[in-house]
Amino acid sequence: MTTVMEVNGIASGYGEVQILWNVSLKLEKGKLTSLVGSNGVGKTTLLKTIMGLVKPWQGNVVFHGKDITGLAPHTKASQGLVLVPEGRQLFTDMSVYENLEMGAFSKRSKANFHQNLEKVYDMFPRLKERASQKTGTLSGGEQQMVAVARGLMSEPDVLMIDELSLGLAPFLVLDLFEILRRLRKEGLTMLLVEQNVQMALAVSDYAYVVADGRVEIEGPSNEVAANAKVREAYLGI
Amino acid sequence: MDHLVASLADGLLLGFVYGLAAMGLTIIFGVMDVVNLAHGPLIALGMFGILLLAGASGAGLHPYVALIVVAFIGLAFGFIIYFIAVHRILEAPHLSSLLSTFSINMMIIGVGTAVFTTSPQNVEFSLGSVQIGSVTLLGTRLVAALIALSVTGLLYLFLYRTPPGKAIRAVANNRAAAELMGIPATQTLALSFGIGSMLAMLSGGLIATFFSFNILSGGIYELKSFVIVVLGGLGNPTGALLGGLILGAIEGIVPTFMPVSWVPVIEFLLFVIIMVVRPSGLLGER
Ligand SMILES: Nc1ncnc2c1ncn2[C@@H]1O[C@H](COP(=O)(O)OP(=O)(O)OP(=O)(O)O)[C@@H](O)[C@H]1O
Ligand SMILES: [Mg+2]
Numbered sequence: 071m072t073t074v075m076e077v078n079g080i081a082s083g084y085g086e087v088q089i090l091w092n093v094s095l096k097l098e099k100g101k102l103t104s105l106v107g108s109n110g111v112g113k114t115t116l117l118k119t120i121m122g123l124v125k126p127w128q129g130n131v132v133f134h135g136k137d138i139t140g141l142a143p144h145t146k147a148s149q150g151l152v153l154v155p156e157g158r159q160l161f162t163d164m165s166v167y168e169n170l171e172m173g174a175f176s177k178r179s180k181a182n183f184h185q186n187l188e189k190v191y192d193m194f195p196r197l198k199e200r201a202s203q204k205t206g207t208l209s210g211g212e213q214q215m216v217a218v219a220r221g222l223m224s225e226p227d228v229l230m231i232d233e234l235s236l237g238l239a240p241f242l243v244l245d246l247f248e249i250l251r252r253l254r255k256e257g258l259t260m261l262l263v264e265q266n267v268q269m270a271l272a273v274s275d276y277a278y279v280v281a282d283g284r285v286e287i288e289g290p291s292n293e294v295a296a297n298a299k300v301r302e303a304y305l306g307i
Numbered sequence: 308m309d310h311l312v313a314s315l316a317d318g319l320l321l322g323f324v325y326g327l328a329a330m331g332l333t334i335i336f337g338v339m340d341v342v343n344l345a346h347g348p349l350i351a352l353g354m355f356g357i358l359l360l361a362g363a364s365g366a367g368l369h370p371y372v373a374l375i376v377v378a379f380i381g382l383a384f385g386f387i388i389y390f391i392a393v394h395r396i397l398e399a400p401h402l403s404s405l406l407s408t409f410s411i412n413m414m415i416i417g418v419g420t421a422v423f424t425t426s427p428q429n430v431e432f433s434l435g436s437v438q439i440g441s442v443t444l445l446g447t448r449l450v451a452a453l454i455a456l457s458v459t460g461l462l463y464l465f466l467y468r469t470p471p472g473k474a475i476r477a478v479a480n481n482r483a484a485a486e487l488m489g490i491p492a493t494q495t496l497a498l499s500f501g502i503g504s505m506l507a508m509l510s511g512g513l514i515a516t517f518f519s520f521n522i523l524s525g526g527i528y529e530l531k532s533f534v535i536v537v538l539g540g541l542g543n544p545t546g547a548l549l550g551g552l553i554l555g556a557i558e559g560i561v562p563t564f565m566p567v568s569w570v571p572v573i574e575f576l577l578f579v580i581i582m583v584v585r586p587s588g589l590l591g592e593r
Contacts, residue, residue, distance in 0.1 A: 123483060147489035159484035161477050172477045175470070176489035224489060
């Protein structure tokens with residue numbers, strides 16, 4: 071098994087307030103890894119720190135064997151480390167098509183633009199119909215589709231998704247998880263941050279449970295799902 | 308009546324150029340939320356650019372060729388101003404960017420006054436005039452309006468059809484998301500500031516082909532740009548063009564039945580009315 075990305079002993083926070091303590095994780099090639107935990111434990115902060123939107127206080131991020139900790143977020147993205155951020159963060163004044171174009175801004179993804187466009191339109195036929203619509207006027211579900219599709223347009227080597235299911239209708243959540251399964255089958259390496267712990271554990275290969283800014287439990291997802299502590303605290307069983 | 312039509316036409320032609328200047332201000336505000344108080348001096352530098360390159364004792368270029376050079380100088384000045392005075396205070400409260408661009412304003416005016424003095428200058432240049440019916444239009448103003456209109460068209464093509472143009476719109480819309488998509492936000496912001504400065508200097512250059520000026524003249528056009536930008540809606544280039552035409556029309560018509568000194572009064576009255584009635588501007592959303 072090859073490790074595509076490694077996060078080693080990350081500590082970070084905002085101003086004086088420390089949020090993360092010595093967080094380490096590994097993403098294996100072609101695997102879907104999930105990161106679960108309650109509200110406010112620092113999941114989003116971890117993803118932002120990995121991308122460099124928040125500066126790490128300690129630790130490093132190794133991507134394809136190289137230390138990329140200090141690189142600017144746009145450089146990381148153009149090397150294939152892509153984040154679908156929490157709250158979607160779309161270009162709401164631009165059309166769906168333009169959002170997808172912006173996803174393919176870097177050189178590596180521009181070359182296969184049309185191929186990738188067809189692929190995401192096939193995954194989300196809805197977006198093809200809405201291609202020229204201003205993204206800000208789409209429904210929440212459609213916006214989440216644009217967010218994922220825009221990330222995929224970057225041709226990521228690692229796709230990190232922050233809160234895929236938040237605020238969406240149950241049938242849509244099922245659809246999106248189906249897409250995740252399909253991407254996993256195609257061999258995409260993913261890190262999924264989810265509040266829907268049950269679904270995240272069901273779909274992923276490996277899981278990390280974060281509590282209070284530290285990794286509390288980690289292991290193959292089925293083992294984590296069987297863990298008594300996890301069952302009590304997160305699955306309500 | 309003929310006189311009124313002629314004044315209106317004259318004013319509208321000027322309005323295109325005002326619109327161009329205002330677009331420079333509005334694009335910078337739209338992309339990075341910075342009110343560029345060095346806008347006026349940049350307009351004045353555009354005027355002096357034409358004087359030095361195409362004036363009687365200048366480098367001997369044709370004024371419209373000089374304009375192209377001025378455009379590139381404007382772009383370069385914009386980059387420099389961005390990295391010196393704007394980049395580091397982007398996240399700071401608005402007052403910081405007002406103060407830092409105002410400092411640039413003072414520096415340009417200070418150096419400009421020392422070098423050029425404040426005595427009036429003009430570029431000896433004429434294209435004769437065009438007679439349409441009973442209306443006579445000054446050639447230089449007609450060409451200036453056409454150039455302003457073309458530059459506006461090119462700006463739109465750039466913003467809506469080219470990757471760097473779309474990147475500017477993406478950064479304006481959501482800077483962090485743009486970074487996450489691989490768009491270098493800092494370079495894109497510098498480019499936006501460069502384009503804003505370029506538009507300011509271009510409008511100054513065009514004005515220099517028919518009005519006399521000194522290093523302080525930019526101030527008047529900066530104020531006009533503010534009125535226009537508020538009229539049209541902050542951050543909206545189409546609104547800037549519309550606002551420019553409205554202001555130009557006012558300037559054309561008002562002096563036909565009131566003393567010229569009433570023009571700024573009426574303009575700022577309009578400014579206040581828009582602020583009260585429709586603070587988002589004529590074309591602004593919300
Ligand atoms: N920009 C910020 N400035 C200061 N504190 C912040 C900032 N962003 C987040 N925090 C704090 O950091 C902590 C962790 O937040 P974070 O968003 O990483 O949690 P999360 O695990 O993603 O939560 P959720 O499941 O609700 O999305 C919270 O206490 C939050 O208040
Ligand atoms: Mg979060």
